[in-house]
Amino acid sequence: MRIAILAGGVGGAKFADGMMRALPDPAALTVVVNVGDDFEHFGLKICPDLDTVCYTLAGLENPTTGWGRREETWHVMDAVAALGGPTWFRLGDKDLATHLERTRRLRAGEPLSQIVASFCRAWGVPARVLPVTDDPVPTIVLTDEGALPFQTYFVHRRWQPKVLGFRFEGASRARPAPGVLEALQGADAVFFAPSNPFVSIDPILAIPGVRASLRGKPVIAVSPIVGGKALKGPAAKMFRELGYTPSAQAVAEHYQGLITHFVLDKADASQAKGLRSKVPHVWVMDTIMASPEARQRFAQKLLGRLLQAS
Amino acid sequence: MRIAILAGGVGGAKFADGMMRALPDPAALTVVVNVGDDFEHFGLKICPDLDTVCYTLAGLENPTTGWGRREETWHVMDAVAALGGPTWFRLGDKDLATHLERTRRLRAGEPLSQIVASFCRAWGVPARVLPVTDDPVPTIVLTDEGALPFQTYFVHRRWQPKVLGFRFEGASRARPAPGVLEALQGADAVFFAPSNPFVSIDPILAIPGVRASLRGKPVIAVSPIVGGKALKGPAAKMFRELGYTPSAQAVAEHYQGLITHFVLDKADASQAKGLRSKVPHVWVMDTIMASPEARQRFAQKLLGRLLQAS
Numbered sequence: 001m002r003i004a005i006l007a008g009g010v011g012g013a014k015f016a017d018g019m020m021r022a023l024p025d026p027a028a029l030t031v032v033v034n035v036g037d038d039f040e041h042f043g044l045k046i047c048p049d050l051d052t053v054c055y056t057l058a059g060l061e062n063p064t065t066g067w068g069r070r071e072e073t074w075h076v077m078d079a080v081a082a083l084g085g086p087t088w089f090r091l092g093d094k095d096l097a098t099h100l101e102r103t104r105r106l107r108a109g110e111p112l113s114q115i116v117a118s119f120c121r122a123w124g125v126p127a128r129v130l131p132v133t134d135d136p137v138p139t140i141v142l143t144d145e146g147a148l149p150f151q152t153y154f155v156h157r158r159w160q161p162k163v164l165g166f167r168f169e170g171a172s173r174a175r176p177a178p179g180v181l182e183a184l185q186g187a188d189a190v191f192f193a194p195s196n197p198f199v200s201i202d203p204i205l206a207i208p209g210v211r212a213s214l215r216g217k218p219v220i221a222v223s224p225i226v227g228g229k230a231l232k233g234p235a236a237k238m239f240r241e242l243g244y245t246p247s248a249q250a251v252a253e254h255y256q257g258l259i260t261h262f263v264l265d266k267a268d269a270s271q272a273k274g275l276r277s278k279v280p281h282v283w284v285m286d287t288i289m290a291s292p293e294a295r296q297r298f299a300q301k302l303l304g305r306l307l308q309a310s
Numbered sequence: 311m312r313i314a315i316l317a318g319g320v321g322g323a324k325f326a327d328g329m330m331r332a333l334p335d336p337a338a339l340t341v342v343v344n345v346g347d348d349f350e351h352f353g354l355k356i357c358p359d360l361d362t363v364c365y366t367l368a369g370l371e372n373p374t375t376g377w378g379r380r381e382e383t384w385h386v387m388d389a390v391a392a393l394g395g396p397t398w399f400r401l402g403d404k405d406l407a408t409h410l411e412r413t414r415r416l417r418a419g420e421p422l423s424q425i426v427a428s429f430c431r432a433w434g435v436p437a438r439v440l441p442v443t444d445d446p447v448p449t450i451v452l453t454d455e456g457a458l459p460f461q462t463y464f465v466h467r468r469w470q471p472k473v474l475g476f477r478f479e480g481a482s483r484a485r486p487a488p489g490v491l492e493a494l495q496g497a498d499a500v501f502f503a504p505s506n507p508f509v510s511i512d513p514i515l516a517i518p519g520v521r522a523s524l525r526g527k528p529v530i531a532v533s534p535i536v537g538g539k540a541l542k543g544p545a546a547k548m549f550r551e552l553g554y555t556p557s558a559q560a561v562a563e564h565y566q567g568l569i570t571h572f573v574l575d576k577a578d579a580s581q582a583k584g585l586r587s588k589v590p591h592v593w594v595m596d597t598i599m600a601s602p603e604a605r606q607r608f609a610q611k612l613l614g615r616l617l618q619a620s
């Protein structure tokens with residue numbers, strides 16, 4: 001069974017990790033990752049979602065924060081602080097090596113997808129990780145304080161400005177990275193990880209060809225909203241600011257027409273019935289991935305239900 | 311007494327440090343530093359000579375290597391190596407912070423000289439350090455293996471290719487950094503540190519206005535060649551490859567017409583007599599700066615002789 005996942009950062013990484021552990025052959029998994037949160041900082045190209053996914057699948061992730069690397073040190077940032085430089089985006093020493101080497105190779109003309117593949121080989125990631133595109137497609141968050149680059153909104157301003165909308169700059173002209181459409185078309189099922197619909201999944205869906213590649217197969221979205229709250233980050237706040245009540249239902253409606261299956265947490269079981277007219281299959285499950293084992297169990301149950309249904 | 315020094319990396323930094331310690335007011339010292347060895351690596355702007363001078367005057371230098379910072383760690387480089395990235399140019403963790411923050415500020419439009427001034431304040435450097443120009447003027451080493459960027463020749467190829475000549479790219483169009491000409495014109499004496507004449511001092515002299523600013527005052531060159539050998543680096547090898555016998559005399563002849571005083575080590579005392587027809591004042595002194603105290607003593611003696619002569 002070939003599986004593809006559309007994923008953002010921490011939530012997407014955990015979900016992908018569970019799926020990789022659950023699949024008999026981890027190489028049967030392709031994770032297509034958002035690059036709308038990529039940015040330049042200190043002259044370096046930084047790809048937070050991509051790195052979080054790769055670190056997590058390599059077992060190198062920081063288990064406390066979910067982002068960055070485990071057993072990290074902060075000697076560079078401390079010395080940057082001593083020079084009065086910006087420290088709002090925390091770059092650990094080991095993590096910095098990723099940004100340095102990626103920037104070096106990009107400047108030498110290597111495409112991002114090839115660099116990610118090479119890093120994954122070096123780190124021993126058994127699944128395939130693909131940036132959705134090699135082209136820069138920066139997410140701009142339109143807020144009551146103006147249009148903000150994503151990381152300025154997300155990390156620097158701690159997602160406090162009120163959201164009015166989003167712009168995926170250059171998305172319509174971007175080309176999917178080599179292998180992305182083939183992986184989606186060749187997959188037996190495609191999952192939308194429980195990532196932020198607006199700034200993790202939508203920027204992936206905005207790349208030409210991605211939506212069309214989802215047709216004719218199970219497309220299963222997992223709700224990132226449980227009990228009216230986001231598992232992590234600003235998803236619930238964004239729904240509210242855009243005029244929706246944050247709920248699993250709101251997520252399902254956001255993806256309506258594109259997904260064949262919707263998975264919501266048992267805490268939201270009461271919303272399932274009303275959704276059955278909007279999404280062909282609605283599954284109520286225990287979606288909380290509190291541990292690596294819980295991630296794997298969740299993925300195993302999802303795969304089990306998929307096989308049952310087919 | 312206002313003193314200016316033209317300086318390259320390690321030798322220039324030690325000489326400047328001695329002078330700073332010897333002067334009653336360290337703020338009376340301006341060090342004008344070579345930027346021909348600046349380069350881009352991993353997308354970062356790296357200024358090895360400038361950093362060596364600043365670290366040394368701040369007491370932050372690595373006393374073993376002469377370059378880089380003391381109490382350094384190498385976590386980033388180790389992680390770069392794990393990705394198969396280049397490690398020929400060793401970047402310590404603390405040192406990297408300098409390159410990150412400099413690159414960030416350059417990209418924000420700040421001129422290099424202003425960034426260096428800000429770093430020197432943060433590090434507590436009491437003397438004034440000026441890059442000779444804010445414009446990029448990369449030194450290209452013409453060798454039997456082709457034209458090599460300076461750090462490729464110097465660090466990556468460990469100065470093994472045979473030198474045929476040098477090119478200071480863009481020098482004729484470069485503007486001296488704010489304060490450089492004023493510092494040279496306002497100085498009571500200008501020293502050429504015992505740095506490499508070809509790749510440390512000449513690239514400074516190549517910036518328009520610098521040579522003219524030396525007129526009408528004591529200009530004292532200290533020989534970087536002692537006993538036919540370079541104190542450090544490829545100076546002797548370069549003289550030989552360019553067709554000269556490496557010696558203090560060859561250095562004096564290289565600077566002839568520009569300098570009023572030449573200082574050679576007592577090991578080369580026998581060459582002094584022959585030089586008196588070429589340089590107005592020839593001083594035989596103990597020029598070896600084996601310790602910070604020796605640097606200071608040497609600078610004190612130089613200042614003493616200057617005052618005696620005036």
